Amino acid sequence: MNLEEAKVIIMNECGEGWIGLVNQIYERIPEGVVITEIFQKYGKLVTRFEPDAKEYEPFQLFLNDIEFRSETMCEKCGGDASLYAIEGWTYTRCALHSEDGIDLNNLPKDT
Numbered sequence: 001m002n003l004e005e006a007k008v009i010i011m012n013e014c015g016e017g018w019i020g021l022v023n024q025i026y027e028r029i030p031e032g033v034v035i036t037e038i039f040q041k042y043g044k045l046v047t048r049f050e051p052d053a054k055e056y057e058p059f060q061l062f063l064n065d066i067e068f069r070s071e072t073m074c075e076k077c078g079g080d081a082s083l084y085a086i087e088g089w090t091y092t093r094c095a096l097h098s099e100d101g102i103d104l105n106n107l108p109k110d111t
């Protein structure tokens with residue numbers, strides 16, 4: 001898929017907070033690589049590509065880094081975020097966009 005298609009998917013599934021990350025991914029695509037899937041899973045931005053070849057390992061590592069960074073960015077606004085459980089689903093959101101979900105990184109401790 002091309003950049004525009006990827007942006008539409010992420011805008012619909014998540015929000016504009018991760019569009020900067022999507023742009024960075026497309027700026028770094030090695031020649032010969034095609035993005036096959038881009039989606040939110042457990043609050044992370046996950047990207048799949050083809051072909052799965054050894055020479056594209058650095059690109060995979062870059063995508064892992066993007067995934068890692070998406071965990072700290074609100075998918076709605078790009079602000080500082082935490083992982084929230086909202087109606088049974090997991091999202092990376094800032095406090096403003098947490099919709100009264102449960103902050104999974106700051107759960108009350110059992111004593």
Ligand SMILES: [Zn+2]
Nearest residue numbers: 074077094097
């Ligand atoms: Zn936000």
